Structures are given as C-alpha cells and as structure tokens.
Amino acid sequence: MHRYFTDQRHEALRRRVREFAEREVRPRIAEMEAARTVCHDLSRLIARQGWIGATVHRAYGGMGAGHLAKTLIIEELARVSGAMGAMVQASQLGAAKIIHFGTEEQKKTWLPAIASGDCLPTIAVTEPQSGGHVLGMTGTAVRDGGDYVLNGRKIYVGNSHVGDLHGVVMRTSEGPAGLSAFLVEAGSPGLRVGGQRPAMGLHGFGFGELFFDDCRVPAANLLGREGDGLSVAYSSSVLYGRPNLTAVSLGIHQAVLDETARFCTERERYGKPLSALGNIKIKLGRIQSRLLTARLAAYHAVHLLDQGAPCDAELMNAKLVNVETALESARDAMDIHAACGLFTDRPVERYLRDAHHIFAPAGTSDVQLLRLGELALGTAKGEWSSRLSDLVRKEPAEDGAGGVPESAPAGRHGSVLRERAELRPTG
Incomplete structure (x- = not known):
C-alpha cells in the first residue's frame, strides 16, 4: 500500500535508517531504559547522519527530501526506539520555525548547522x-x-x-x-x-x-x-508537530505488530503455537488493520504537504488516527501477552508506555476533533498548509535527492556547537 506514495529513493532511505537503527540504536535500548535519562551521545550520532535536515533546502546543506521522507526517518527510528524517534521529530520541529519565518541571514547561519547535526534546535x-x-x-x-x-x-x-x-x-x-x-x-x-x-x-x-x-x-x-509569535507556534505545530508525532506513533505501532506476531509464533498453548488460536488471529488482524489504516492516513497527509496542497485537516486526522490506533493496538498486544507482557524482558510494555507520550503534544485527540469540527462547520481560521505552501513544498527531485548527504556545511556556528557538544556528558 505505501508504495503508492513512496518511490525508490524513499525506500532506499527507509532501508538506510532501518539498518542504522538496528545496528546503533537497538543495542542501547536496555541502557536507556535503565538510566531513564537523556542519551546525549546517541542523539548526536543520529543528528550527524543528516536526517534532522530532511526538509531543509539543499541550498542550506539539507536533504531537501520533503515531509514524506521525514516521516519515514522518524517512523523507522521509532520502530526500534520511540525515544530516538521523538528526539528526531522534536529537532525537526525546532527547524520549522526558521524554515517558515527566518530571515535569509538566520537561515544561512543556522540551517546548515542543523542539517549537519552540529545544531539541535x-x-x-x-x-x-x-x-x-x-x-x-x-x-x-x-x-x-x-x-x-x-x-x-x-x-x-x-x-x-x-x-x-x-x-x-x-x-x-x-x-x-x-x-x-x-x-x-x-x-x-x-x-x-x-x-x-x-x-x-x-x-x-x-x-x-x-x-x-x-x-x-x-x-x-x-x-x-x-507579533508573529502566534503564527510561529501554530504553523510549527500544525505543519511539523502533528505529522512528526504521527510518524512516531506509526513506528511504535509497527513495532507492536512485529513483536506480537513474533510472540504468537514462538509461544505455545495446548501443544500448538498461540497463533493457531482463532481469537488470537482476530486480535492480530485488528492490529494489522489499524496499522494499515494509520499508515495510509499518515502518508496521504504528508504527501499532500509535499505537493503544497491544502491539508490541515488531513494532518490533524493523521495524528488523531495514529495516536488512537497505536494505543488500541498496544493494549491488544498486552492482552495477548498476558502476564508475559508485564515483564521488561519483552518490549511490549515499553511500546504501551511510549505510545502514551504521543497523545498530548501538538494537541490531544479532543483538540484534533475540535479543530476538525470547526473545519466541517466552515469556522476554521485559515489553513497553514495553504499560507506556507511555498515553504513546505518538496524540492524538485534530482539525482541523489532524498538521500543522506555525506557532509553538509557546518554553518557559522557549526564549530562552536560541535565543541559544546563534545563537552557534554553522555547519557
């Protein structure tokens, strides 16, 4: 289904992020869970891959790959670690304000440093x-x-x-x-x-x-x-915050399905795999159905954003659908795992905890419904996706576009920020 929205560049990017997440992030999860604190060095390592600059124009050293590419990056990181997916989405959200409202001097100063990973905004x-x-x-x-x-x-x-x-x-x-x-x-x-x-x-x-x-x-x-502060806050939340958090939910949702299907195959009941039981298949089917619907809503919304099309409603709906369905599926997964899900040697309880963190930022589900109701009544106060369409539209594709830059200019503050980062304690 998702191939309707993605192309070969997108899928190559997905594979790179997935391989990185499995190699560099997954081995650190136990450490992060035990420490329950910010992981400075892993955050910096991820930033240096260039992925924070997914929507930063290539003229400023970014990928210029658009919002669908940004979604894939966050999704694949969150599939392994919701925390690192959240870290990337928050930084990309921080870049939005400069992309939308920065002067040319501010963009030249900060966007290259953000794109190279020297600056986390x-x-x-x-x-x-x-x-x-x-x-x-x-x-x-x-x-x-x-x-x-x-x-x-x-x-x-x-x-x-x-x-x-x-x-x-x-x-x-x-x-x-x-x-x-x-x-x-x-x-x-x-x-x-x-x-x-x-x-x-x-x-x-x-x-x-x-x-x-x-x-x-x-x-x-x-x-x-x-006087532009309200516009900075709202546009960043609508055009970056909601789709970014949608992507985190989507990655967690995929992890829920993967882990639960694996558990049902390995676990036996009555001399057969748990997956042979009809009621278990139905629960797995519900998780799969929710995930398909959630991914369709997520990719459709950011695809419209990349086209510069009006899509505030789709972005709100994508956040609503993805958060609610990820929570529902995580609860179903806990039901299937039963007592096994209560122990931390299996990650399903982590997925449920992480999914709850995505509910409130950029508006709870009730807030999304309230705004969607206003759109239905024709009382909404204009669409940010229309107002800023020239700034959110994806750059025309070129050879190599959508990939991860081998290096990006550090920007005026790059060396200072790099020195500051090296002095920070690790998580």
Missing part, C-alpha cells in the same frame, strides 16, 4: 499555567536597546537537555498580536535548563523546562516581526 512555547492555551502565556520579552530581555518559564520542551538553539515564544505586548518568537542559544546568560525528571516512557529522550531570568537576546534573533 528546539521550540519552547508551553508554560505551566497556560498549558496548551498559547494566548494565555505570561512570559515576557521587553525591548532594551539592541536586545530583548526575556523572563519566564517554559515546560515540556522537547530536547531541552541536548538543544543548542531554542525557539522561544514570549509576550511582547497584550492581546493575540502580542506574542513574538526569538532564537536563544543554549548557554546564554540568564537561561537555565531545569533538571531531568524521570518520565513514564521515551527513556533516552528529554522534554524539560527552560527558565529565563533577564536573558538578553540580540534583536537580530527575532523570528519574523514582533
């Missing part, structure tokens, strides 16, 4: 009191000469502990037009990263807190214009 929007209500944020940015002074606290920042460049949305004035976005380098005076907190799943990935205490940011680091 994040996006920081959510605050403790306002949650998903972006307009309720109270963190401030006040202009002071050639700088802005930032004060506030951000939570649930994906890659907060490995990020090199934070895209931060703060309030510069009152009202819906009073939000603005800034690029803030890690290590800036007045910026502090909160301590790591153990989470239910996605061990190896971190989503933590950033504290801003009179953090001075050059005015040149303003993304777009003052």
Whole structure:
C-alpha cells in the first residue's frame, strides 16, 4: 500500500535508517531504559547522519527530501526506539520555525548547522499555567536597546537537555498580536535548563523546562516581526508537530505488530503455537488493520504537504488516527501477552508506555476533533498548509535527492556547537 506514495529513493532511505537503527540504536535500548535519562551521545550520532535536515533546502546543506521522507526517518527510528524517534521529530520541529519565518541571514547561519547535526534546535512555547492555551502565556520579552530581555518559564520542551538553539515564544505586548518568537542559544546568560525528571516512557529522550531570568537576546534573533509569535507556534505545530508525532506513533505501532506476531509464533498453548488460536488471529488482524489504516492516513497527509496542497485537516486526522490506533493496538498486544507482557524482558510494555507520550503534544485527540469540527462547520481560521505552501513544498527531485548527504556545511556556528557538544556528558 505505501508504495503508492513512496518511490525508490524513499525506500532506499527507509532501508538506510532501518539498518542504522538496528545496528546503533537497538543495542542501547536496555541502557536507556535503565538510566531513564537523556542519551546525549546517541542523539548526536543520529543528528550527524543528516536526517534532522530532511526538509531543509539543499541550498542550506539539507536533504531537501520533503515531509514524506521525514516521516519515514522518524517512523523507522521509532520502530526500534520511540525515544530516538521523538528526539528526531522534536529537532525537526525546532527547524520549522526558521524554515517558515527566518530571515535569509538566520537561515544561512543556522540551517546548515542543523542539517549537519552540529545544531539541535528546539521550540519552547508551553508554560505551566497556560498549558496548551498559547494566548494565555505570561512570559515576557521587553525591548532594551539592541536586545530583548526575556523572563519566564517554559515546560515540556522537547530536547531541552541536548538543544543548542531554542525557539522561544514570549509576550511582547497584550492581546493575540502580542506574542513574538526569538532564537536563544543554549548557554546564554540568564537561561537555565531545569533538571531531568524521570518520565513514564521515551527513556533516552528529554522534554524539560527552560527558565529565563533577564536573558538578553540580540534583536537580530527575532523570528519574523514582533507579533508573529502566534503564527510561529501554530504553523510549527500544525505543519511539523502533528505529522512528526504521527510518524512516531506509526513506528511504535509497527513495532507492536512485529513483536506480537513474533510472540504468537514462538509461544505455545495446548501443544500448538498461540497463533493457531482463532481469537488470537482476530486480535492480530485488528492490529494489522489499524496499522494499515494509520499508515495510509499518515502518508496521504504528508504527501499532500509535499505537493503544497491544502491539508490541515488531513494532518490533524493523521495524528488523531495514529495516536488512537497505536494505543488500541498496544493494549491488544498486552492482552495477548498476558502476564508475559508485564515483564521488561519483552518490549511490549515499553511500546504501551511510549505510545502514551504521543497523545498530548501538538494537541490531544479532543483538540484534533475540535479543530476538525470547526473545519466541517466552515469556522476554521485559515489553513497553514495553504499560507506556507511555498515553504513546505518538496524540492524538485534530482539525482541523489532524498538521500543522506555525506557532509553538509557546518554553518557559522557549526564549530562552536560541535565543541559544546563534545563537552557534554553522555547519557
């Protein structure tokens, strides 16, 4: 089914990512599960493959391969490790703000470093009191000469502990037009990263807190214009956050099916493999059916995005369908494993834990349904996929396009970021 959307380049990319994940990521899973903390060195190793730059234009050292290629990368990593799939999706989400709103100077400065893996970007929007209500944020940015002074606290920042460049949305004035976005380098005076907190799943990935205490940011680091912060947040969430999280769910879902089918073949009941029982086949059939439907929704949505077609509804629906079906299938898998699924020598319990982490970011299922309802009623406030179609449309294919660059220019800040990364402790 998926070959309807993918071509030979896509499938070659899939094989490369899958081979890498099996060789480099799978042997680290037990370590990450035991440590329950951010895996710095593996995050850097993955970034150096060039995959963070999947949608970065080739002119800036990226792959220029589009959103379907990005989905395949995240999916294949998440099939082995939901945590590393989440790490890549969060960084690619962090790149979106620069792709959509960065000046030419900002793009030349940062996108090559992101594409080469020297810079892991994040996006920081959510605050403790306002949650998903972006307009309720109270963190401030006040202009002071050639700088802005930032004060506030951000939570649930994906890659907060490995990020090199934070895209931060703060309030510069009152009202819906009073939000603005800034690029803030890690290590800036007045910026502090909160301590790591153990989470239910996605061990190896971190989503933590950033504290801003009179953090001075050059005015040149303003993304777009003052008042563009809401657009930066919403467009990044709709056009990158939802499809990226869809891809993580899809990879976990595939892992659920693979592991459960293997278990049913190996495990015996009444002198026969568990897979010989009719009720087990039906449960496996439900998992397979859900996965086929989920993959169709995911690939269709990003295929439209690559074409520059209006697809906000498809992106919302893909996130909704993939999250809900992955959770349903993970629960069915736990039923099939019964008591065996409760022990960590089998990964099915990890899949269930990891799948729950994808539910809330970029909008819960109720949020997706609410927005889809508004689209049905004709009361939605415009489509980001239409507004930014020229920036999200896939580049024309060339020989070698869609592959992983052997090397990419490091960008102006590349060497500094590389030195900083080498000094970081490993996870």
